[in-house]
Every structure is written in structure tokens, then in C-alpha cells.
Amino acid sequence: MKIDQHLTAPSNVSPSLPSLFGSNSPLLVEDSSKPNRGLAWQVAPNLWLSFRYAWAGVRYAYTTQRNFRIHTVIGAFAVSLGIGLHVTNVEMAVVGLTCALVLVLELLNTALESVVDLTVQKSYHELAKIAKDCAAGAVLISALTAVFVASWILLPPLLTLIRSL
Numbered sequence: 018m019k020i021d022q023h024l025t026a027p028s029n030v031s032p033s034l035p036s037l038f039g040s041n042s043p044l045l046v047e048d049s050s051k052p053n054r055g056l057a058w059q060v061a062p063n064l065w066l067s068f069r070y071a072w073a074g075v076r077y078a079y080t081t082q083r084n085f086r087i088h089t090v091i092g093a094f095a096v097s098l099g100i101g102l103h104v105t106n107v108e109m110a111v112v113g114l115t116c117a118l119v120l121v122l123e124l125l126n127t128a129l130e131s132v133v134d135l136t137v138q139k140s141y142h143e144l145a146k147i148a149k150d151c152a153a154g155a156v157l158i159s160a161l162t163a164v165f166v167a168s169w170i171l172l173p174p175l176l177t178l179i180r181s182l
């Protein structure tokens with residue numbers, strides 16, 4: 018099945034948008050097995066460059082986002098503590114996955130902020146507010162979950178160790 022069969026403009030679409038769906042649309046591809054990236058400025062030509070771009074995203078978040086740096090340091094500390102306290106493998110996996118979840122959501126929050134800013138620029142828009150607030154809320158919930166997991170898994174052996182000193 019050709020992918021352009023699904024690319025008919027909805028009836029309520031803005032008059033400027035049908036060019037995206039017309040016969041010369043960059044969204045149309047002949048072979049539906051290939052990714053439809055007609056609007057991309059550039060597509061990474063190989064796996065190595067894909068990794069480099071991904072690492073550039075992590076570096077960007079680390080250098081520009083204070084919260085990402087704070088969560089990286091806390092996450093590294095929690096993982097080190099888990100190793101030092103000899104928690105079980107499953108507990109270590111839960112601690113590691115929870116720390117990763119916070120960082121992943123921080124990255125998605127940063128990406129979404131950029132897309133929103135690109136779209137609305139410096140103007141106020143209620144939908145931009147909803148998008149940013151919800152993305153920030155996702156980070157908040159993951160961070161609270163991380164605090165809960167740390168209290169549940171790391172705190173008891175840490176207190177036992179402190180009492181035994």
C-alpha cells in the first residue's frame with residue numbers, strides 16, 4: 018500500500034497547508050517501507066553520525082539545563098550508593114532505571130521546549146503553556162518517584178550502616 022493514500026488533507030485544514038498534501042508534497046514517498054522524511058533538513062547518513070547527534074543532544078541538555086545537571090549528579094550519587102551498599106541486582110536495576118527515567122524525561126522536556134519556542138517564538142499561547150507545563154509535570158513526577166524509590170531501597174541499608182559505625 019502506498020503511504021500517500023493516507024495523506025489527504027482534512028476538511029478543516031488551513032488554506033496554506035494543502036501544499037503539504039498535494040502531488041508535489043515532500044511528505045509523499047514512493048516506497049512505504051522507507052521512512053517518510055521529506056521535510057527533514059538533513060537525515061543522519063550513518064549510525065555513527067546518529068550517535069554523534071544524539072550525544073550532542075545530551076551535551077546540550079547538560080550544559081544549558083541546570084535541572085539536568087542536578088539530576089545527573091543525584092543519579093550518579095544514587096547509583097554509587099547502591100553499589101556501595103551492596104543492594105541486590107533487582108534493586109540496583111530499579112534504582113538505575115528510575116535515574117535514567119528522570120534524565121530521559123528531562124531530555125524530552127528540553128526538546129519539547131525548543132519545539133514550542135520554535136513554533137510560537139516570543140508570543141504567549143495557551144497551548145504552548147499547556148505543552149510546557151505538562152512536560153515539566155512529567156519530569157516532576159519522575160523525580161518524586163525517584164525520591165520514593167531511593168527512600169525505599171537505599172535509605173534502610175544506609176541507616177543500618179550509619180547505626181553500625
Ligand SMILES: Nc1ncnc2c1ncn2[C@@H]1O[C@H](COP(=O)(O)OP(=O)(O)OP(=O)(O)O)[C@@H](O)[C@H]1O
Nearest residue numbers: 082126130137139140141142143145146149150153
Ligand atoms: N510561549 C509561551 N506561552 C505561554 N506560556 C509560556 C510560554 N513559554 C513559557 N511559558 C510558561 O513559562 C513556564 C516556564 O517556561 P520555560 O520555557 O522556562 O519552561 P521550564 O519548563 O520552566 O524550563 P526549565 O525546564 O528549563 O526549567 C512554562 O512552564 C509555561 O507555563
